[in-house]
Amino acid sequence: MEQVAAAAVVDIRGVVTGWSDGARRLTGYPAQEAVGRSVRDLLAEPAPPGSLLSLTGTVVLRHRDGTAVPVRARAFPLHGADGRPYAWAVTAEPPTGAEPTLAGQAFQQASMSLTVFDTRQRYLRLNDTACQVLGVAQEELLGRRYADTVDDAERGRGVVDHLREVAETGRPVRYESFTRTSSGVREHAWNIEMWPVRDAADDVVGVGLAAFDSTGQYRARQRLALLNEAATTIGTTLDVVRTAEELVALVVPRFADFVSVDLLEWVLGADEPPPADPEDVVLRRVAHGSAHPGTPEAAVHLGETDVYPPYSPPARALREGRAVVSGADDPGFHRWIAERNARGPQGRRYREGAHTMLAVPLRARGTTLGVAVAVRTSQPDAYAEDDAVLAEEVASRAAVCVDNARRFARERSTALALQRSLLPRGLPGQAAVDVAHRYLPCGSLAGIGGDWFDVIPLSGSRVALVVGDVVGHGIPSAATMGRLCTAVRTLADVDLPPDELLTHLDDLVTHLAADGQDNGEEVAELGATCLYAVYDPVDRRLCLAAAGHPAPAVVLPGGTVHLVPMTAGPPLGVGGLPFEATELQLPEGSMVALYTDGLVEHRELDVDHATEELCRALSAPAESLETLCDTVLKAVLPEDPVDDVALLLARTRALGADRVATWDVPPDPAQVAVTRQAATGQLAAWGLEEAAFVTELVVSELVTNAIRYGAPPIRLRLIRDRALICEVSDGSSTYPHLRRAHVYDEGGRGLLLVAQLTQRWGSRQTAGGKTIWAEQPLPG
Structure with a gap:
């Protein structure tokens, strides 16, 4: 401990009459409190009776805070003019060597910083550790106010406020x-405790301060907090670039002054990793960030590629698969920094203070995805091994999130490609309706859904409009959607009524679910909804049925919009419940809007409100159906839809009486020739004489079969549309079958002849029997 000299003047009565500044610093008593007091009051132990010469030697003083202060004291008499002593000059200084008491030794040798202040925040005593921390000798601090001994005014104000609080409140x-x-440049964390020091009267006479260096614990907590934050802030979206940006935002500036994230080329595509790493690894910059405005350290712009030389720390990290710390003692570090600054754009270079770097490979599931580079320029602390461990843990978390985003993007791309390949690319030509459609895959974490739509031409110039939605997301839903879409087309080709078609489709989904359950698949993934509608332009009738699907909206030519009142059956796959068909007649020019639930079901609006918005948007004037599709989506959909959306708009047309001819045929074979002549005359009226020969044969065969094998009533109908359609209806439900007649058979060649002469033919069930139809292309 530094020597502190003190002096006092004591008269012959033993009363203090003089007091030096050294005495104040040694005992804590200012002159105004010491002068006038008996010197014996300043002793911690009773003095032996006798002259003040007894103060010579080792004396234990009582400090103002109540502690004992051992000193080496000497007393010198002061003589007056008569030669008689009138006072004594007493000097005292701390004894050399160790503290004489065990308590004093413990205070002085404590490993933590210990300091004692008076109630006015002045130093009274410090131990050796406190002096080492402050970098100042004790004799330079004793008696001085704390605020006068620190350079950081804000820090000094905080400590003074706490010292004052303890002194005032106790x-x-x-x-x-x-x-x-x-005494250093590295920041430290301190756990500080202050407590009041009381005298025998229980009055606060000072404040004790103990400061424990908790830098290790503090940095451990900081690392743990950084890891916890990484778990919640990295990977919030399944987007590769966004994940890299979240990593940069997390570590700048708390861990580094500049950070860059570079990924291998294949990570940003849909390919799997290459079988072997090439010598020259091409990396693409996806994110970087800096503590300095404008990111002046970034020599590579976002989206550009770069090749790290083999000696550089990032290349070593990629090659060795571990974090690489590089700094002033690494020649490769300085070489790479110099070459990098030389080839970087003007003004975009590492600052002169770049003194340490940490390169960490991004590895997930045994695959290297890229590298993250952290550089410190302004922060004085160099990266250490514990920083490398922390960086590897954070990079591991980020790499898993990047790999998840890559896999999600790949699966989403595959599912979207599969779904788009199954959806109709170009709608087939037909004259019943004008159509426009939109399909929007969702961008949510769940992935692509199983929404689909279709427009299927049917016999008799009719058309089927279909929309459906498969439960679930991803490739399984897209595959199930493809199955159902194919099944609907197959059942539509049979010309089943909407309710019967949904019944067959429901059976199919039930069988698929049962097969999936046997194979351990999720049954819920095979649930689906569907709306199937058939429009006939001849009688302008729309017949539709739904399986758990929203009802379509109809817009009449005058602009009136309403939802079709219908009974929606259960979703496909439930089984055991019937489906009901609804029929309505539409004026020519009406518009039917079919859609999936993703259009009206979202978080921002309830279904009723969204449906009202949909009807309002459908009634808005638009130049075309394509424009109206965009208007509807803009008005109803939120910015981030959470489900796929399919929208199909169909404006109805009508075939007038000038394009349809109908005859009732009596069940008499003699009427075949009459009916054939009537059909020929109608073709002449339409200017289709070139088709008369084939039409006569078709009419003759179909009418003859209806009279011979069918039941009344029998009706012939000719439709002039994009093709010439010949239909013969009768009251029998027995369907004809195409077969090849043997040599000696007298019949059986009629339908074969019809199939050979026409473009296509078929039969469909009606409410009163069946209809046999055949189509042939129009002449020219």
Whole structure:
């Protein structure tokens, strides 16, 4: 401990009459409190009776805070003019060597910083550790106010406030501070505790302060907090670039002054990793960030590629598969920094203070995805091994999130390609309706859904309009959607009524679910909804049925919009419940809007409100159906839909009486020739004489079969549309079958002849029997 000299003047009565500044610093008593007091009051132990010469030698003084202060004292008499002593000059200084008491030794040798202040925040005593932390000798601090001994005014104000609080309230205070020591450049964390020091009268006469260096614990908590934050802030979206940006935002500037994230080329595509790493690894910059405005350290722009030389720390990290710390003692570090600054754009270079770098490979599931590079320029602390461990843990978390995003993007791309390949690319030509459609895959984490739509031409110039939605997302839903879409087309080709078609489709889904359950698949993934509608332009009738699907909206030519009142059956796959068909007649020019639930079901609006918005948007004037599709989606959909959306708009047409001819045929074979002549005359009226020969044969065969094998009533109908359609209806439900007649058979060649002469033919069930139809292309 530094020597502190003190002097006092004591008269012959033993009363203090003079007091030096050294005495104040040694005992804590200012002159105004010491002068006039008996010197014996300043002793911690009773003095032996006798002259003040007994003060010579080792004396234990009582400090103002009540502690004992051992000193080496000497007393010198002061003589007056008569030669008689009138006072004594007493000098005292701390004894050399170790503290004489065990308590004093414990205070002086404590490993934590211990300091004693008076109630006015002046130093009274410091131990060796406190002096080392402050970098100042004790004799330079004793008696001085704390605020006068620190350079950081804000820090000094905080400590003074706490010292004053303890002195005024008499209650201890404990808090944590993170500051740089006076003797070093590295910041330290301190756990500080202050407590009141009381005298025998229980009055607060000072404040004790103990400061424990908790830098290790503080940095461990900081690392743990960074890891916890990484778990919640990295990977919030399944997007590769966004994940890299979240990593940069997390570590800048708390861990690094500049960070860059570079990924291998294949990570950003749909390919799997290459079988072997090439010598020259091409990396693409996806994210970087800096503590300095404008990111001046970035020599590579976002989206550009770069090749790291083999000696560079990032290349070593990729090659070795571990974090690489590089700094001033690494020649490769300086070489790479110099070459990098030389080839970087003007003004975009590492600052002169770049003194340490940490390169960490991004690895997930045994595959290297890229590298993250952290550089410190302004922060004085160099990267250490514990920083490398922390960086590897954070990079591991980020790499898993990047790999998840890559896999999601690949699966989403595959599912979207599969779904688009199954959806109709170009709608087939037909004259019943004008159509426009939109399909929007969702961008949510769940992935692509199983929404689909279709327009299927049917016999008799009719058309089927279909929309459906498969439960679930991803490739399984897209595959199930493809199955159902194919099944609907197959059943539509049979010309089943909407309710019967949904019944067959429901059976199919039930069988698929049962097969999936046997194979351990999720049955719920095979649930689906569907709306199937058939429009006939001849009688302008729309017949539709739904399986758990929203009802379509109809817009009449005058602009009136309403939802079709219909009974929606259960979703496909439930089984055991019937489907009901609804029929309505539409004026020519009406518009039917079919859609999936993703259009009206979202978080921002309830279904009823969204449906009202849909009807309002459908009634808005538009130049075309394509424009109206965009208007509807803009008005109803939120910015981030959470489900796929399919929208199909169909404006109805009508075939007038000038394009349809109908005859009732009596069940008499003699009427075949009459009917054939009537059909020929109608073709002449339409200017289709070239088709008369084939039409006569078709009419003759179909009418003859209806009279011979069918039942009344029998009706012939000719339709002039994009093709010439010949239909013969009768009251029998027995379907004809195409077969090849043998040599000696007298019949059986009629339908074969019809099939050979026409473009296509078929039969469909009607409410009163069946209809046999055949189509042939129009002449020219």
